[in-house]
Amino acid sequence: MVSLAVVLLAVFAGGYLVLAGADVGVGMLLPWLGRGQRERRVVIASFAPFFLGNEVWLVVSAGLVAGAFPGLEHRLLADLYPVAGVLLFGWVVRDMGLWLRGRVDAAGWRAVCDGAVVAGSWALALAWAALLGSVLGGGGLNAGSVLGLPLAVLFAWHGAGFARLRLSGDAAVRAARGRGRFGVSGLVLVAVLLVAGVRVPWSQVVAQGGGLSLTAVSAAVLLPLLGASQALVWRTFWGRVDSPSYL
């Protein structure tokens, strides 16, 4: 049961890094990919239909940690308080920038929202880099928390790989300068996650009793359904974008 829960956590956390990692990366590169406010809105449209369905992978990862590995919850959050705090803060700022940008037709409003998306995406990527670095360094705040920071570049590279597949025209040309390969950068992100995962003492952090089975079995049973709902999103919205969306 413990192995099943670890595999499921790897699937969801890996899914988050590959899918949401791309939209975080595009957010980081927003000032370079989009020249002018209209073009930036099209850049946002490249991931807009996916971003809601992307961040839920992290929410489920957090749910799995709470249900199956309560011992890991405080190792990742309370023991890394500043890192987790920045991650959360950046996430909220970024999401609000995305949600609010298209709601008011004023240049100043859009500029503030663009700023929130870019700053929030960088904060999120840097916090993830510090978090992965901390786990790689053995847990708790350690040298890895700082040495891991360059890992944030992986998100930008991954975002460039995604953007060149989704954008068209000048923005696609600019995205291609990042020399991103969506598949390759995705694999690198998953590899970092797996190496970090090996450093976690799973048997010490696992839940005792029925909570573990309830969590792991439900997740395993529902995984095909969740995968199908995501596949429907990708099938519906895949293709190059050249016009703004709701966001």
Place this chain on the structure above:
Amino acid sequence: MDPLVLARVQFALTAGSHFLFVALTLGLATLVALMQTRATLSGGAVHARMTRFWGQLYVVNYAVGIVTGLVMEFQFGLNWAGMSRLTGGVFGAPLALETIGAFFVESTFLGLWIFGWNRLNRWVHLGLIWVVTLTAYLSAYFVLVANGWMQRPVGYEVRDGAARLTDAGALLGNPTALLAFGHVLFGGLLTAGFFVAGVSGYHLLRRTAEVEFFRRSMRVGLVTVMAAVIPVVVVGGMQYQYLQPTKTGGDDAAAAVADFTARFGPGDYMAPGVARAGEAVMTGLWSLMLLLAVVALVKVWWGRWLVRGRVFHVVMVCAVPLPYVAMLAGWVFREVGRQPWMVYGVLRTRDALSPGVGSGTIAVSFAAFTALFAVLVGVNAWLLARVARRGPGGAVLGASPPVAPSSPAVSATF
């Protein structure tokens, strides 16, 4: 400042602002799903426009619900690590089920609904909003299973210093969870009913061009209020049989205090008085809402009566905050009334605080997130009012695909 106080106030502010938006999300999603069903079945233009306008307000409202919910979920691990250490093995399970079995699908399908307008088959698109609505309810149920367990822990045993789940059925069927779910469900409908009626009242009062649109909407709002106002108090009242003795100070309170003193040492085990104040505000406002529902019962039968009557319109606009204040007061009654316990009779709130996290760290986090949420709640309340004021003509959600960028006629926002 005392980190315990900061962490508690931070959680109260996060959960409180989260719930303000969640309540409307639950009720309004239901109404939007019903409107879209009617629009899909009848093909009527006014119903399609109602779906888009009220759907737009629903989506603006939903965004703040999500981000405050994220912070709430992570706050357990940040500030309340003592809780995950002792009770995480039980308390974490419903939170996990919420994310896997409800929120994942809700959010994914909501994305499909927002961005798939005019792209997907209309029956598929209708199915999406129903899935979003039902998973929103499922989500509320699981969160209330977690909260219900904090109120009345069941189906577990403590062994080797950690709680383990022994009876999943008892956890998931806990009456403090099921009744709270019913209470929240009707509370959400009541909120949405007053919201829809209030916005409609504003437009009818202003004599805007959309008389037909807002007459229908006013009726939807009033019918929802009438349908929800009695069940919400019935389910609410049923919860009293499970109230903790120390919450209201009944006959059993002395015995409970003696038991806690024997097990945990001396302390103040009676709930703070503000819990009773919350109860009084909640029930008082409910009486006011019942009065308005009775007025609605007279008015709703005649369309002309809904369009006229300026005093009635002003009253409905002013009534929009009533269910919000009542629900926050209800949560104060429930949660402050549980104190000094995090998990009643199992884990004291002060023992649940993260050890080793300095008061400076908590203070910085408190200041940062409080400021952020104040801005978010303010901006979104303003935005909701703005979208509501502009009326159905301004709804961007579900608008036809934007004109090609090269066209000179472009006036879309970007």
